[in-house]
Amino acid sequence: MFGQDRNYTPMPLPALEKFEPALIDASKDACTDFFQYACSKWIAAHPVPSDMPATSVVLPVYLYNQTILRNAMAKAAADPKATGSERQIGDFWRSCMDQSGRDANSKAWLKPHLDTVAGLKSKQDLSRVLAYVHLSFPAAWNADDNSTQAPLFGFGPTQDFEDASRVVAFLDQGGMALPALNYYLDSGDRFKDLRAKYIEHVRKMFQLGGDDAAHSAAEATTVMEIETAFAKASMDNVSRRDPRKIYNKRTLAQLKTAVPDFDWEDYFRRIGAPTVPFYIVATPGFLTTMEEQIKSRPADDWKTYLRWWVIHRAARYLGSDFERANFEYFSTALSGTPEMLPPWRRCVQSADALLGEALGQAYVNIAFSANSKQRANQIVTQIRQELAGEIRTADWMGEETKKAALVKQDSTLQKIGYPDKWRDYSPVKITAASFLANMNSANEFEMHRQLAKIGKPVDRAEWGMTPATIDAYEDSQTNTINFPAGILQRPFFDPAGDDAANLGSIGGVVGHESIHGFDDQGRKFDANGNLRDWWTAEDARRYDEKDKCIVDQYSQEIPEYGVKQDGRLTAGEDTADNGGLHLAMLALERAYREQGKSLDAKEADGLTARQRFFLSYAFSWCTVLRPEAARRQVISNPHSLANFRVNRPVSNMPEFRQAFGCKQGQPMVHQPACRVW
Numbered sequence: 001m002f003g004q005d006r007n008y009t010p011m012p013l014p015a016l017e018k019f020e021p022a023l024i025d026a027s028k029d030a031c032t033d034f035f036q037y038a039c040s041k042w043i044a045a046h047p048v049p050s051d052m053p054a055t056s057v058v059l060p061v062y063l064y065n066q067t068i069l070r071n072a073m074a075k076a077a078a079d080p081k082a083t084g085s086e087r088q089i090g091d092f093w094r095s096c097m098d099q100s101g102r103d104a105n106s107k108a109w110l111k112p113h114l115d116t117v118a119g120l121k122s123k124q125d126l127s128r129v130l131a132y133v134h135l136s137f138p139a140a141w142n143a144d145d146n147s148t149q150a151p152l153f154g155f156g157p158t159q160d161f162e163d164a165s166r167v168v169a170f171l172d173q174g175g176m177a178l179p180a181l182n183y184y185l186d187s188g189d190r191f192k193d194l195r196a197k198y199i200e201h202v203r204k205m206f207q208l209g210g211d212d213a214a215h216s217a218a219e220a221t222t223v224m225e226i227e228t229a230f231a232k233a234s235m236d237n238v239s240r241r242d243p244r245k246i247y248n249k250r251t252l253a254q255l256k257t258a259v260p261d262f263d264w265e266d267y268f269r270r271i272g273a274p275t276v277p278f279y280i281v282a283t284p285g286f287l288t289t290m291e292e293q294i295k296s297r298p299a300d301d302w303k304t305y306l307r308w309w310v311i312h313r314a315a316r317y318l319g320s321d322f323e324r325a326n327f328e329y330f331s332t333a334l335s336g337t338p339e340m341l342p343p344w345r346r347c348v349q350s351a352d353a354l355l356g357e358a359l360g361q362a363y364v365n366i367a368f369s370a371n372s373k374q375r376a377n378q379i380v381t382q383i384r385q386e387l388a389g390e391i392r393t394a395d396w397m398g399e400e401t402k403k404a405a406l407v408k409q410d411s412t413l414q415k416i417g418y419p420d421k422w423r424d425y426s427p428v429k430i431t432a433a434s435f436l437a438n439m440n441s442a443n444e445f446e447m448h449r450q451l452a453k454i455g456k457p458v459d460r461a462e463w464g465m466t467p468a469t470i471d472a473y474e475d476s477q478t479n480t481i482n483f484p485a486g487i488l489q490r491p492f493f494d495p496a497g498d499d500a501a502n503l504g505s506i507g508g509v510v511g512h513e514s515i516h517g518f519d520d521q522g523r524k525f526d527a528n529g530n531l532r533d534w535w536t537a538e539d540a541r542r543y544d545e546k547d548k549c550i551v552d553q554y555s556q557e558i559p560e561y562g563v564k565q566d567g568r569l570t571a572g573e574d575t576a577d578n579g580g581l582h583l584a585m586l587a588l589e590r591a592y593r594e595q596g597k598s599l600d601a602k603e604a605d606g607l608t609a610r611q612r613f614f615l616s617y618a619f620s621w622c623t624v625l626r627p628e629a630a631r632r633q634v635i636s637n638p639h640s641l642a643n644f645r646v647n648r649p650v651s652n653m654p655e656f657r658q659a660f661g662c663k664q665g666q667p668m669v670h671q672p673a674c675r676v677w
């Protein structure tokens with residue numbers, strides 16, 4: 001007999017790219033629009049794929065990373081002897097790829113969830129049913145820049161801003177399925193249109209869930225009314241950047257006074273949250289509205305509202321009618337993406353989100369060698385040495401503040417590639433028979449894992465991104481900088497690559513994350529992660545004055561998308577981009593000095609090292625978003641659009657002028673040159 005593994009055929013790994021001088025668009029002027037100079041040829045050769053909201057140099061890496069994960073899962077699925085986490089990823093793969101099973105069973109899989117919601121007989125049941133939905137569906141613990149996307153409110157752990165050694169309970173504004181407040185509140189035609197389409201989408205989902213047309217329309221209106229009330233009571237995303245504004249201590253007694261019509265104790269007990277002396281409430285005014293809504297609405301409205309959230313959150317794990325309807329609104333209407341990714345890529349996405357560290361081991365084995373790890377670690381160390389030097393020599397900081405900044409810089413933990421200890425997913429029940437049940441079990445596991453942190457010391461070794469993620473992050477509270485293996489790939493990083501290319505690309509990323517500890521948000525936390533004002537008043541004043549230059553430079557109308565960028569929302573990221581690129585340039589200068597080489601002499605490829613540095617930086621940002629996605633980013637996301645992430649920082653750097661011979665008055669020479677770090 002043939003073994004089952006004859007069914008496993010690995011997908012060949014796609015090629016990774018890197019910057020080549022041939023990609024320069026010589027018809028463009030580097031000093032007029034450097035982004036176009038470095039990116040227009042690549043972008044022209046890579047139109048936005050019909051299944052993506054954007055085109056960018058991330059795409060080849062994304063496909064490469066996904067292929068590795070796909071092969072690991074398909075191989076495990078074909079191996080009848082697989083055990084442990086291999087069995088889990090194999091069965092997960094089979095459940096996700098079984099389209100006919102999903103199509104045939106959607107209603108049956110949804111039924112127990114909808115029955116539980118239907119069991120809400122009076123408002124006293126709200127706590128019980130909400131706890132059930134929070135345990136079964138994502139992701140009540142996951143606060144983003146705008147809110148927590150879970151019904152009614154968000155609840156999870158956060159490090160105590162005042163005592164970073166421990167984790168406390170955090171209660172966030174939430175209950176809204178649209179990505180940001182503007183989608184509910186902006187009176188512009190575009191948003192009105194998206195709201196009309198949203199109500200239509202909610203109606204459609206109720207119908208797919210089994211309700212008749214007339215009833216569904218009324219239900220959709222109720223959902224929109226409740227979510228809009230929550231949006232009106234919510235804090236905007238610029239205010240949310242100020243940690244002091246979202247740090248409001250409340251005891252259980254105070255929660256009960258603020259929202260007497262919700263049974264908090266019952267909710268906390270059912271969800272498995274430990275008893276705590278206080279809760280951090282992000283938006284106290286939100287609780288007032290929550291009470292008004294609960295008090296004024298009949299139990300039926302809450303049944304409707306939670307029914308919507310169950311169908312909404314289940315949609316991606318059901319049959320193609322649910323999945324497609326969800327895609328048509330959230331990806332097509334909101335981000336402009338016409339087509340879905342092929343099934344295998346959607347399944348990889350889900351697996352990475354739910355079982356990321358189980359897949360991460362397979363990823364690292366193939367894509368991240370010990371040599372890569374060592375070289376990347378070296379670059380991070382190099383860049384951080386430059387940051388320490390900048391702090392020491394900053395002419396705008398007093399001695400006292402410098403000392404504290406150096407202690408903070410010195411105690412930052414740098415994490416490269418993947419966790420030292422892999423997460424144990426053994427409590428997650430994975431079956432080849434139900435994709436939705438797999439998600440429910442993984443979500444319950446994650447919610448319990450998150451809530452178990454409350455009351456315990458902080459674990460600095462934990463990762464907030466999976467190994468295959470093409471991104472990086474700084475966490476001011478744990479005082480860590482984290483670089484997953486997924487971004488330590490070409491064109492961002494090449495263990496065999498030259499200094500100018502590596503420092504311009506991944507060096508800029510490393511610099512960016514290092515600066516975050518000292519940006520408008522990060523600077524408010526000390527070396528131990530406590531929210532504490534360790535700056536002298538004079539130094540803080542000088543910081544704000546310097547940062548205002550960047551806020552002004554990035555506050556702008558973006559006419560092609562009909563939106564305005566708020567430089568206060570993006571200040572932290574923009575400051576990190578500017579400072580990060582500066583640190584990377586310092587590291588390159590030092591490396592060349594030590595090797596006795598000139599940064600301004602032409603090298604074998606016809607470019608100077610300085611030019612290759614800036615071109616590699618720009619190349620790593622070659623991106624074009626669909627207009628809907630661009631608008632969504634400007635409104636809801638603290639990162640500037642890619643062309644600004646290239647052109648604004650280089651226009652502030654004298655080294656760029658030197659590299660490309662730019663003159664005063666040209667667009668890539670900004671007056672005044674902004675610089676914080």
Ligand SMILES: [Zn+2]
Binds near residue numbers: 516
């Ligand atoms: Zn950042």
